[in-house]
Amino acid sequence: MDSAFIIEKSVVIVTVFAITMIMAMYSTWAERKVAAFLQDRVGPNRAGWGGLLQPLADGMKLFAKEEFEPNTPNKFLFFVGPAIAMSTALMTSAVIPWGDQLEIFGRTVELQATDVDVALLYIFGVVSVGVYGIMIGGWASNNKFSLMGAVRAASQMVSYEVAMGLSMIALLMMTGTLSLKEISEQQAGMNWNVFYQPVGFLIFLICAFAETNRTPFDLAECESELIGGYHTEYSSMKMGFYLFAEYANMFISSAILAILYFGGYNYPGMQWMIDNVGVNTANLLGIGVLFIKICFFIFFYMWVRWTIPRFRYDQLMNLGWKILIPLSIVNIVITGICILAFK
Amino acid sequence: MSDLLLSPEHRYAKIIEQTRNEDGSELSILNLGPTHPATHGIFQNILLMDGERILDAEPTVGYIHRAFEKIAENRPFYQINVLTDRMNYCSSPINNMAWWMTVEKLLNIEVPKRAQYLRVIVMELARITDHLICNSILGVDTGAYTGFLYVFQFREKVYEIYEEICGARLTTNMGRIGGFEREWSDEAFKKLNTFLEEFPVAWKEFENLFERNRIFIDRTVNVGPISAEKAMQYGLTGPNLRAAGIDYDVRKAAPYSSYDDFEFDIPVGKSGDTYDRFCVRNAEVWESLSIIKQALAKLPEGPIHADVPDYYLPPKEDVYTNMESLIYHFKIVMGEVPVPVDEIYHAVEGGNGELGFYLISDGSRTPYRLKFRRPCYIYYQAYTEMIKGGMLSDAIVILSSLNVIAGELDA
Numbered sequence: 001m002d003s004a005f006i007i008e009k010s011v012v013i014v015t016v017f018a019i020t021m022i023m024a025m026y027s028t029w030a031e032r033k034v035a036a037f038l039q040d041r042v043g044p045n046r047a048g049w050g051g052l053l054q055p056l057a058d059g060m061k062l063f064a065k066e067e068f069e070p071n072t073p074n075k076f077l078f079f080v081g082p083a084i085a086m087s088t089a090l091m092t093s094a095v096i097p098w099g100d101q102l103e104i105f106g107r108t109v110e111l112q113a114t115d116v117d118v119a120l121l122y123i124f125g126v127v128s129v130g131v132y133g134i135m136i137g138g139w140a141s142n143n144k145f146s147l148m149g150a151v152r153a154a155s156q157m158v159s160y161e162v163a164m165g166l167s168m169i170a171l172l173m174m175t176g177t178l179s180l181k182e183i184s185e186q187q188a189g190m191n192w193n194v195f196y197q198p199v200g201f202l203i204f205l206i207c208a209f210a211e212t213n214r215t216p217f218d219l220a221e222c223e224s225e226l227i228g229g230y231h232t233e234y235s236s237m238k239m240g241f242y243l244f245a246e247y248a249n250m251f252i253s254s255a256i257l258a259i260l261y262f263g264g265y266n267y268p269g270m271q272w273m274i275d276n277v278g279v280n281t282a283n284l285l286g287i288g289v290l291f292i293k294i295c296f297f298i299f300f301y302m303w304v305r306w307t308i309p310r311f312r313y314d315q316l317m318n319l320g321w322k323i324l325i326p327l328s329i330v331n332i333v334i335t336g337i338c339i340l341a342f343k
Numbered sequence: 344m345s346d347l348l349l350s351p352e353h354r355y356a357k358i359i360e361q362t363r364n365e366d367g368s369e370l371s372i373l374n375l376g377p378t379h380p381a382t383h384g385i386f387q388n389i390l391l392m393d394g395e396r397i398l399d400a401e402p403t404v405g406y407i408h409r410a411f412e413k414i415a416e417n418r419p420f421y422q423i424n425v426l427t428d429r430m431n432y433c434s435s436p437i438n439n440m441a442w443w444m445t446v447e448k449l450l451n452i453e454v455p456k457r458a459q460y461l462r463v464i465v466m467e468l469a470r471i472t473d474h475l476i477c478n479s480i481l482g483v484d485t486g487a488y489t490g491f492l493y494v495f496q497f498r499e500k501v502y503e504i505y506e507e508i509c510g511a512r513l514t515t516n517m518g519r520i521g522g523f524e525r526e527w528s529d530e531a532f533k534k535l536n537t538f539l540e541e542f543p544v545a546w547k548e549f550e551n552l553f554e555r556n557r558i559f560i561d562r563t564v565n566v567g568p569i570s571a572e573k574a575m576q577y578g579l580t581g582p583n584l585r586a587a588g589i590d591y592d593v594r595k596a597a598p599y600s601s602y603d604d605f606e607f608d609i610p611v612g613k614s615g616d617t618y619d620r621f622c623v624r625n626a627e628v629w630e631s632l633s634i635i636k637q638a639l640a641k642l643p644e645g646p647i648h649a650d651v652p653d654y655y656l657p658p659k660e661d662v663y664t665n666m667e668s669l670i671y672h673f674k675i676v677m678g679e680v681p682v683p684v685d686e687i688y689h690a691v692e693g694g695n696g697e698l699g700f701y702l703i704s705d706g707s708r709t710p711y712r713l714k715f716r717r718p719c720y721i722y723y724q725a726y727t728e729m730i731k732g733g734m735l736s737d738a739i740v741i742l743s744s745l746n747v748i749a750g751e752l753d754a
Binding site: 035038039040041144145148215216218222223225227306307308309310311312313314315 | 371483488492562734735739
């Protein structure tokens with residue numbers, strides 16, 4: 001392992017980390033702007049041009065706030081909750097291929113922190129740990145509303161992870177690999193998986209909403225019933241971590257949606273660009289295309305949030321166990337038959 | 344946990360003790376209120392819960408009780424109007440007009456047609472704002488925030504009309520005994536016409552956003568239903584009664600302020616559940632809009648107040664130049680006006696039900712006794728029964744669909 005490799009990887013890791021943070025930060029700004037747009041308002045426009053410095057101001061404010069601790073028997077867990085939520089949200093970005101390769105100073109730089117063979121399993125594993133952040137935080141708050149939020153979040157995430165996993169299996173049967181990089185490469189041209197797996201995509205999309213705790217699945221923190229849900233008792237940057245983790249999760253799940261079903265960094269005419277303009281330009285454009293796809297999904301998340309009401313707890317469970325899971329199993333069977341018939 | 348909240352003698356504490364399972368699991372208590380985002384005011388519900396399901400509830404009222412009925416016993420009649428503002432503050436003009444009509448009924452004053460029509464217009468505007476807030480807040484409580492802000496800007500437009508009429512916005516203190524304090528300005532009519540043009544578009548969109556939304560239907564259909572019989576027994580009125588299928592509307596049953604001059608329907612529901620209450624309110628907004636249009640079209644010319652110098656303040660320039668006016672002015676302001684001995688009840692169709700004033704006058708400058716029939720207070724009795732067996736989310740949705748307003752509940 002030469003030092004250039006270490007430098008290269010460090011640069012990639014820091015960049016990926018920074019991009020995730022910045023995207024999460026500006027998702028909060030975008031959320032407020034999109035909400036304003038949908039509600040005939042202006043939105044934040046005081047800090048910076050068009051409110052662009054608003055996320056910074058919010059962060060500063062959260063840091064400066066008093067840190068309130070409820071009278072809880074377990075102060076340690078009260079600290080651990082937001083830390084788990086935040087770190088799991090950031091860990092998933094490690095395996096995401098942001099683009100193909102770049103040629104810099106004669107070196108081939110992979111635009112991915114690490115290309116793991118089992119990237120999808122890794123993501124599933126990390127995401128399932130994420131629920132502990134919410135559960136521990138809600139439980140350690142020693143507040144009934146928080147506890148109810150935590151219980152709701154736990155049962156919701158566990159049930160939707162099953163449907164999500166099953167919808168993935170159909171995709172994996174097609175692709176035959178768990179590596180996100182390879183899945184991206186397979187979709188070169190307009191061979192996007194969404195055309196072959198429309199039902200799987202829909203199930204995955206719904207489950208992604210549930211996994212990120214966004215409306216209509218935001219029962220864990222629904223402000224009209226549980227005040228703040230699992231983060232009712234949190235204040236200062238600890239609450240900021242929870243909110244930030246939600247936006248980071250949203251960014252990551254948008255990225256995964258884009259990569260698994262919408263071709264990742266591929267765009268029509270990419271091969272022509274590589275042949276005629278150059279690898280670097282073509283691949284940099286690929287990064288841009290991936291981010292456009294991600295931004296579209298982030299916008300979709302917000303669009304849904306500001307349009308429809310949320311489910312009730314029992315309806316959510318019904319949807320998960322009685323509709324999505326059977327549907328995804330049927331999807332697996334149909335995919336299997338199609339693979340047998342056409343390949 | 345439960346020992347922090349309840350004394351061991353409380354009946355819930357005993358129930359919890361008796362029903363504790365062998366594995367240690369037990370029923371729990373959730374304190375919904377007094378300050379909770381969904382109560383939209385201050386009232387407490389102690390809920391006995393089995394997980395998310397509500398087994399029993401114990402409501403507490405009186406957190407913002409301001410003893411309006413007692414205060415009214417020490418005020419001259421015209422000063423009681425400001426107390427009515429602060430009851431159902433989502434539709435204060437209705438309360439104001441209802442109070443003036445009660446006093447006029449006591450004093451046997453005939454109000455000119457123009458003032459009556461203007462009263463109808465402003466009362467229907469108030470009904471629109473009341474239903475608008477109730478329904479959009481129901482949206483907020485189910486998690487859809489956008490509808491609320493989208494129609495809320497039209498409440499602002501209505502408040503601008505109020506401002507043109509009386510100068511105030513929320514607690515309007517509008518009108519006088521015998522009519523209005525001044526003629527409506529041209530600006531008021533202009534704003535009213537703009538509102539009538541723009542609001543239906545937004546309201547149609549709001550309806551479309553909710554009425555056919557699958558999640559909203561699932562959240563509200565069969566949630567907190569109340570049968571027509573039960574609704575009558577509890578004394579429900581207004582949209583909540585009509586949602587249960589009974590077409591009782593004070594505007595039709597006992598017309599006041601020339602309501603019989605206008606044509607309008609009484610929308611009724613079937614099952615009396617949250618969805619029906621929502622739809623009945625939506626439909627009533629359309630009826631209100633139609634009443635306003637009819638009233639504007641038929642609006643007669645003429646004075647805007649009855650010729651009752653004993654009770655209606657003279658113009659200020661007359662007070663400075665004219666002795667009779669000065670005397671009337673002094674007597675009215677001091678509350679020394681002739682009042683007959685009588686006992687009357689006057690009810691109007693308020694924003695959320697039958698708003699009644701039961702007034703006993705002993706001929707003195709203040710009422711001997713004044714009872715406000717506040718619809719919210721009466722609904723709230725049924726609330727406990729409606730939420731039993733439901734989920735926590737249902738309790739919140741039912742509360743907002745009943746349109747329980749803390750200011751009116753506690754008065």
